[in-house]
Amino acid sequence: MGPHYLSPFFTPRSVAVVGATERPESVGHRIMINMQEAGFSGGLYPVNPNREMICGLKAYPDLAAIPEKIELAVIATPAHTVPGIIRQCGEKSIGSVIIISAGFGEQDSAGKHLQQEVLDIAHRYSIRIIGPNCLGIIRPNGHLNATFGDGVIKDGNLALLSQSGAVCTAILDWAQSMDIGFSTVVSMGGAADIDFGEVLDYLALDSKTTGILMYVEGIRDARRFLSGLKAAARLKPVILIKSGRHESGCKAAMSHTGAMIGGDD
Numbered sequence: 001m002g003p004h005y006l007s008p009f010f011t012p013r014s015v016a017v018v019g020a021t022e023r024p025e026s027v028g029h030r031i032m033i034n035m036q037e038a039g040f041s042g043g044l045y046p047v048n049p050n051r052e053m054i055c056g057l058k059a060y061p062d063l064a065a066i067p068e069k070i071e072l073a074v075i076a077t078p079a080h081t082v083p084g085i086i087r088q089c090g091e092k093s094i095g096s097v098i099i100i101s102a103g104f105g106e107q108d109s110a111g112k113h114l115q116q117e118v119l120d121i122a123h124r125y126s127i128r129i130i131g132p133n134c135l136g137i138i139r140p141n142g143h144l145n146a147t148f149g150d151g152v153i154k155d156g157n158l159a160l161l162s163q164s165g166a167v168c169t170a171i172l173d174w175a176q177s178m179d180i181g182f183s184t185v186v187s188m189g190g191a192a193d194i195d196f197g198e199v200l201d202y203l204a205l206d207s208k209t210t211g212i213l214m215y216v217e218g219i220r221d222a223r224r225f226l227s228g229l230k231a232a233a234r235l236k237p238v239i240l241i242k243s244g245r246h247e248s249g250c251k252a253a254m255s256h257t258g259a260m261i262g263g264d265d
Contacts, residue, residue: 009130015043015146017031021054062088072096097130100148129193140154140155140183162188197225
């Protein structure tokens with residue numbers, strides 16, 4: 001059996017960070033620092049047309065200028081720039097993209113239109129997307145920390161999937177104080193493309209993961225979710241918290257996923 005089609009998200013050999021900067025308060029800078037502090041051993045390529053060097057590495061004006069093949073692109077630029085960057089990814093045959101940027105379906109009708117434009121371009125080039133409006137992905141065993149969170153995440157055997165970046169951060173902060181490690185952390189964000197079911201399918205066969213923790217607000221593809229859940233639960237325990245039982249929870253989730261909370265049934 002060959003590698004899972006989601007493997008480039010979790011075990012990439014090369015990563016481009018689009019929107020990398022030298023500004024300490026910026027998301028792009030934090031992602032670069034986290035990647036370096038995690039000890040990522042593959043190619044790490046900051047993309048910024050206004051800088052020659054970022055975090056001690058040569059910066060490139062765009063994805064096309066990078067001479068190497070890129071397996072994973074992490075985008076942390078303003079929402080309106082993302083469709084053009086996704087097109088660049090397609091032209092450079094980058095098939096896996098994490099969109100950290102906010103301002104899409106969670107915002108307003110214009111954001112929903114922009115999100116659909118991104119998806120249309122991605123489908124044209126067979127690009128898969130995690131996000132938008134997410135914290136990113138962590139894979140401690142692979143020295144991958146493509147997030148803008150704080151702190152070092154310990155290697156372990158629990159996987160964490162969360163639709164909320166805030167919940168994800170809170171759990172990671174608590175786990176750090178309790179000396180608990182993780183095999184994989186995925187902040188799903190708006191889950192405009194890749195949804196829980198596909199990540200569960202990957203984790204079901206992941207030998208590093210012996211248990212799965214999930215924070216869910218809504219499921220877009222129920223059939224695929226149930227298929228992935230059954231595959232995972234046959235092999236390892238899955239603990240799932242479903243939010244939005246009460247009106248206040250629904251309103252909080254609406255503010256960052258842009259989708260109505262799925263009913264508990």
